[in-house]
Amino acid sequence: MTVTRFAPSPTGRLHVGNIRTALHNWLWARKQDGRFLLRIDDTDAERSEERFVEAIRADLAWLGLEPDGEVRQSQRFDLYEARFTELVAAGRLYPAYESAQELDLKRKIQLGRGLPPVYDRAALALNDADRAKLEGEGVRPHWRFRLDHDAPIEWDDLIRGAQRFDPATMSDPVVRRADGSWLYMLPSAIDDIDMGVTHVVRGEDHVSNTALQLQMFAAMGAPPPAFAHEALLIGAEGKLSKRLGSLGVDHFREAGIEPQAVRALLARIGTSDPVEPIAYAAPLVAGFDFARFGRAPARFDEGELAQVNARILHQLAYESVADRLPKGMGAVEWEAVRPNLSTVADAAEWWQVIEGPIAATPAAEDADYLRIAARVAGEIDWAGDPWHALTSALKAETGRKGRTLFLPLRRALTGLDHGPDMAALLPLIGRERASARLGAMARN
Numbered sequence: 001m002t003v004t005r006f007a008p009s010p011t012g013r014l015h016v017g018n019i020r021t022a023l024h025n026w027l028w029a030r031k032q033d034g035r036f037l038l039r040i041d042d043t044d045a046e047r048s049e050e051r052f053v054e055a056i057r058a059d060l061a062w063l064g065l066e067p068d069g070e071v072r073q074s075q076r077f078d079l080y081e082a083r084f085t086e087l088v089a090a091g092r093l094y095p096a097y098e099s100a101q102e103l104d105l106k107r108k109i110q111l112g113r114g115l116p117p118v119y120d121r122a123a124l125a126l127n128d129a130d131r132a133k134l135e136g137e138g139v140r141p142h143w144r145f146r147l148d149h150d151a152p153i154e155w156d157d158l159i160r161g162a163q164r165f166d167p168a169t170m171s172d173p174v175v176r177r178a179d180g181s182w183l184y185m186l187p188s189a190i191d192d193i194d195m196g197v198t199h200v201v202r203g204e205d206h207v208s209n210t211a212l213q214l215q216m217f218a219a220m221g222a223p224p225p226a227f228a229h230e231a232l233l234i235g236a237e238g239k240l241s242k243r244l245g246s247l248g249v250d251h252f253r254e255a256g257i258e259p260q261a262v263r264a265l266l267a268r269i270g271t272s273d274p275v276e277p278i279a280y281a282a283p284l285v286a287g288f289d290f291a292r293f294g295r296a297p298a299r300f301d302e303g304e305l306a307q308v309n310a311r312i313l314h315q316l317a318y319e320s321v322a323d324r325l326p327k328g329m330g331a332v333e334w335e336a337v338r339p340n341l342s343t344v345a346d347a348a349e350w351w352q353v354i355e356g357p358i359a360a361t362p363a364a365e366d367a368d369y370l371r372i373a374a375r376v377a378g379e380i381d382w383a384g385d386p387w388h389a390l391t392s393a394l395k396a397e398t399g400r401k402g403r404t405l406f407l408p409l410r411r412a413l414t415g416l417d418h419g420p421d422m423a424a425l426l427p428l429i430g431r432e433r434a435s436a437r438l439g440a441m442a443r444n
C-alpha cells in the first residue's frame, strides 16, 4: 500500500510552499488508495511550539487535506535510541569531538587550498585511549554517520530522473549533537522505515539529504522509499520571494480565497498540465502524476489564484457556502449572484441589492421611460419570467432596444450599471420592490 507523509517542523505556520508539498503527498496517496500521514518533526524542543502543531492541523483541515494518521517525533525517542545503538555497534555511527570553531577552521583551510570542504574524518582515526582522554577532559562527542565510499549513490527520482552522487565528495553527516539531541536526518529515515513510507515527496532542497539518507536506509537494512523532489516555488515576479514564506492559510482566508482554489492552483503549477478551476478533488487526484512535473521552478501568482478562485466560486453549490452567506439568502439567490462574485463575501453586496434599500441616481432623460416601466411592471405576469415580460412589453410600447431599453431599468432596479443577469435577479427583487424602485425613479 502506498504511504506518503508530510513532515513539517512546528516552528512556524505553513506557507504556500509547504502547503504545496502537503497537497502533492495527499494527491498521490489518494490516487493510489493509500495513506497520507502527518509527521510532526519536533525533535528540536527549543524551536517547536504546540500552537504551531495545532495551527498545522487546522490549516490542513481547512485545505481539506486531512491526514489518515499522525506521528510525532518527540514521542519516538526510544525508537531512535534503539537504532542509534545498533548503528554504533555496526560501526556506522562514530563519535566526533571537534568543536564548531575547529570544524570551521578546517573548512576555511580546505577552501583556501581550493579543496571541497568535506569533513576529514579525523575522529575516525582516534583510538580508545584518545577518546577516553577527551572525555576525561569533559568533551562530549557529537555523532556522525559514516558514509560508505565504495559505490556511487544512485536513485531514479520520480521528478528529476536519474540521480547520482559520489559519497566521497560528501561529509559524514552529523546526526546527533553533543547534548544528545537529534538532527533531522536520521530520525526521518528511521520514521520513514517504521511508518512504512513508500514515497517521499518533498522540495528539491532535500536532494543531497536524500543521497545521505539512502545510505542510512541501507545501513538499517531497509529498502528505501521512492523519492520525488519537486522544483521550488517562486513568486510571480520570477524570483525566490520572501513574501511566499509568509503566505499561508490565514492570508488566503482573509483574501476570500477558497481552499478549492488553493488546491486547484498548487496541484498544477510547475506541471505540464494547465491550471484549471477544478472545484472538486476527484479530477485533481485522477490527473495527478509526477511525470507531469517539470524541473523549472513553479510560479505562484496571487492574481492567478484570485482568478481561479472566482471561477471556482461560480460552480460552488449553495450547501458548501451557506454558512457564510447573509442571513436569509437561499439557494436561488446564491445561484443568481454567484456568476458575479470574486469572493463569497461579495454576496452580501448583491443581497443588499435584492433586499434594498438601494441608492439609485435618477437620470432626467429616462424619467418618462421609467414612468412607463413602473406602470408596465404592475401589468405583467410575475409568476413566469418577469424580466422578459417587462422588457418585451417596453420594447413594443416605446420602440427602445438594446442598451437604451435595458440599462435604465438595471440602474433603477439595482442602482448599478453592471451585475448578475437581470432575468435571474428581478424575480428575487420581486414585484413590490421593483415597482417601488421604478416608481421612485420615474418621479424625478
Ligand code: GLU
Pocket (backbone or CB within 6 Å): 006, 007, 008, 009, 041, 184, 188, 201, 202, 206
Ligand atoms: N521536517 C523536514 C522539513 O520540513 C522534513 C523534510 C522531509 O520531508 O523529509 O524540511
